[in-house]
Amino acid sequence: NAGVTQTPKFQVLKTGQSMTLQCAQDMNHEYMSWYRQDPGMGLRLIHYSVGAGITDQGEVPNGYNVSRSTTEDFPLRLLSAAPSQTSVYFCASSYGQGLYGYTFGSGTRLTVV
Amino acid sequence: AQKITQTQPGMFVQEKEAVTLDCTYDTSDPSYGLFWYKQPSSGEMIFLIYQGSYDQQNATEGRYSLNFQKARKSANLVISASQLGDSAMYFCAMRDGLSGGYQKVTFGTGTKLQVIP
Numbered sequence: 001n002a003g004v005t006q007t008p009k010f011q012v013l014k015t016g017q018s019m020t021l022q023c024a025q026d027m028n029h030e031y032m033s034w035y036r037q038d039p040g041m042g043l044r045l046i047h048y049s050v051g052a053g054i055t056d057q058g059e060v061p062n063g064y065n066v067s068r069s070t071t072e073d074f075p076l077r078l079l080s081a082a083p084s085q086t087s088v089y090f091c092a093s094s095y096g097q098g099l100y101g102y103t104f105g106s107g108t109r110l111t112v113v
Numbered sequence: 114a115q116k117i118t119q120t121q122p123g124m125f126v127q128e129k130e131a132v133t134l135d136c137t138y139d140t141s142d143p144s145y146g147l148f149w150y151k152q153p154s155s156g157e158m159i160f161l162i163y164q165g166s167y168d169q170q171n172a173t174e175g176r177y178s179l180n181f182q183k184a185r186k187s188a189n190l191v192i193s194a195s196q197l198g199d200s201a202m203y204f205c206a207m208r209d210g211l212s213g214g215y216q217k218v219t220f221g222t223g224t225k226l227q228v229i230p
Contacts, residue, residue, distance in 0.1 A: 035220070042221050042222040042223050043204065043206075043220040045218070048217065058217065059219075088156070090158060092158075101163050102158075102218065103160070104157065106156070107156050
C-alpha cells in the first residue's frame with residue numbers, strides 16, 4: 001500500500017517555466033488537497049478536491065491550476081513559475097469530508113531561480 | 114483573522130518530562146475537527162491525534178493527549194514522558210466549513226520542540 005505518492009521530490013525551475021507536480025493515492029480517498037509550506041507560515045492550502053471532477057480554491061491559489069479527472073490523481077500545475085513559488089509542496093488525501101485526518105505525501109521541494 | 118494560532122514558535126523540554134504545546138482556534142461552525150501533526154527534520158507529516166467538536170472526552174493516543182477546552186477554543190497537545198525522538202515541528206490544524214460548503218483544513222504556523230537529554 002503506497003499511500004500518497006508525490007513526484008518529483010526535488011525540482012529547480014527557471015522563472016517563467018511551467019511544470020506539473022504529480023500526486024497519486026491508492027486508498028480510494030475522495031478528498032485531496034495541495035499545500036505549500038514556507039518558513040514561519042505553516043501550511044497554506046492552494047487547491048482542494050472533494051471528488052473526481054470537483055475542485056475548489058484554497059487560501060493561495062494564484063499561479064496554480066488543478067484538475068481531478070480520476071479519484072487517484074490530483075496534479076498541480078504551475079503556469080509560469082515565479083521565485084515567490086519557491087516552497088515545499090505537500091499533497092494530502094483523506095476519506096470523505098468527515099472528521100478524518102490527512103495522509104500526506106513526502107513533499108516536493110521546488111526552487112524557482 | 115487567524116483560524117489556528119500557535120503562539121510558541123519554539124520550546125525546550127527535558128527528556129522524560131511532560132510538555133504542553135498550545136493551540137487556539139476560531140470557528141463559528143458547530144461541527145469541526147482538530148488535529149495535531151508532527152514533522153520531523155526528515156520532512157514528512159505524521160498524524161498524531163484527532164478531536165471532534167462533539168467528543169465528550171479528551172482524545173488520547175499513547176503518550177499524546179489533546180486537552181480540549183471548547184469554551185476557550187483551545188486544543189493543546191500534551192506529550193508525556195518526552196523522548197529524544199519527539200524533537201520535531203508540531204502543527205495544530207482544524208477542519209471546518211461544513212455549514213458553508215466543503216470543509217477545508219487550516220494549519221497553524223507550528224511549534225518547534227526540542228527535547229534535551
